[in-house]
Amino acid sequence: MTPTYIPFNKPYLSGNETRYIDEAVRSGKISGDGMFTMRCHQFFEQELGFKKVLLTTSCTDALEMAALLIDIQPGDEVIMPAYTFVSTPNAFVLRGATIVFADSYALSPNLDPAQLEALITPRTKAIVPVHYAGIACDMDPIMDLARRYNLFVIEDAAQAIDSYYKGRKLGSIGHLAAFSFHETKNIISGEGGMLAINDLQFAERAEVLREKGTNRSSFFRGEVDKYSWVDYGSSFLPSDIIAAFLWAQLENxxxxxxxxxxxxxxxxxxxxxxxxxxxxxxxxxxxxxxxxxxxxxxxxxxxxxxxxxxxxxxxxxxxxxxxxxxxxxxxxxxxxxxxxxxxxxxxxxxxxxxxxxxxxxxxxxxxxxxxxxxxxxx
Missing domain, CATH: 3.90.1150.10 (Aspartate Aminotransferase, domain 1)
Incomplete structure (x- = not known):
């Protein structure tokens, strides 16, 4: 019998999403970095072992933070696959970078690392591998090139939650990584994303960029007596309502x-x-x-x-x-x-x-x- 309708995607509610949203609302704090954001951060850092993570309003925002953190300047070149979503290059184009597109494998949409060295010039600043369909790019040769040419590696891990490369979590290998929790992903919050910080030289500045260029996070931890505008930044942090939804997903x-x-x-x-x-x-x-x-x-x-x-x-x-x-x-x-x-x-x-x-x-x-x-x- 022909079904009435089979959509491409249907967001899944695991059970506690609306209850946790109600809890967040009743807590009196629904702006960023509330109790559910903290639970999500702890899960990724303590349960999954990422060095440091920051929830963002989207994977796009996480990529834009990464471009800021590695100080992309006009004229810098960034290598990435041509077969990817526009957010991947946009994050770097917004900072003035030139995108150098690489081809995929013949048998897989992932970036072919064998092409990369020929694309590196004195202006190359970073390589951005995209783990298409959550299947790992071959990261060892990419990281080897990055070390030899002093380049940054930013993993576009939008689709790669709970996926591994040679026993290492995707998103934990490059200097930085960006994840998505868009409603089409495995774990969702409607819109939403996360920056994973694997090179801790970026950790303190990442908090500043995420909080509109202020040291507000340090202030709330009692590390400074007032917070000020200290760097570039934007409002990259999500509402705790989004984090509440995400937490219900992570539990399941x-x-x-x-x-x-x-x-x-x-x-x-x-x-x-x-x-x-x-x-x-x-x-x-x-x-x-x-x-x-x-x-x-x-x-x-x-x-x-x-x-x-x-x-x-x-x-x-x-x-x-x-x-x-x-x-x-x-x-x-x-x-x-x-x-x-x-x-x-x-x-x-x-x-x-x-x-x-x-x-x-x-x-x-x-x-x-x-x-x-x-x-x-x-």
Missing amino acids: IEDIQRQRRHIWQRYYEALRPLQEIGVGLPLIPDYATNNAHMFHLVCRSLAERTALIERLKAENVHPVFHYLSLHTSPFYAPKHDGRVLPHSDHYSDCLVRLPFYYELTDANQDFINQLLLEFYQQ
Whole structure:
């Protein structure tokens, strides 16, 4: 029987979100750095072992803080994949940086580290690997290049909560990292993000930038007798209402992840035969774990992807394509150095993301898989 509607995403409430929001409201403090923000910080630092974290209003804000922290100046160059969301380059473009786009692997949307050294110039300031679908970039060669050329590494870990590289948490390897808790992510707060600070030389200044350029956090800890404007900054900290929602999710991270991995594995087992005809499935390298952020297919052409999406939507199933290559975007194409990035363009034309959310039932997933297999049999 055809389901009435299967959306691409559906935000999941684990149980205590509205109760904790009510608690935050009743506490009398719903601005930033309230009791739920502190609980979230403690969870990431004490339970997950990050050196220091700061919740932000978005992953975009965390990336913008990172650009400020490494003191990006006009003319600096920052290397990153072309196949990513606009927030990744925007954070650095806002500071005047030139973006140097790198291509993806042939078999994975992640950045290919083998290309990087040829892109490094005396103006290069940072490398920004993006862990696409929560699957780790190959970080050892990236960090080795950073050490040899004295560069910063900022992990765009927007999709990478609860994912690992050679036993190390994604977001804990580079100097800084940015996470997202947008409603399409595994752990959500509607909008929301986090800056992870792995090089503690940035810790004190990060607090200042996040508090509009003031030393307000030091004041509330009793370290100074008044707070003042001491640096650049903006209002990057989220309301404690957002943190209250996030805390309810974090309490249930193991259950959420268990269910997402169940959904991911069912897609993989059912759709594995498509590989035999050249349709791409997600690739998990030996050095990476799978946090089940998404499940995607890589069609063989743009026309095939268009027809597939139309076929599924005709049955009330709503897949989506993903990024468009940023080096060919209307904004950045005139600034790009002209290199062709064929793998990034291939994913822009051919990658399709399937419906994926906690409450996706086995029956609905079976229906999606049946439609996909029938489409390719025809």
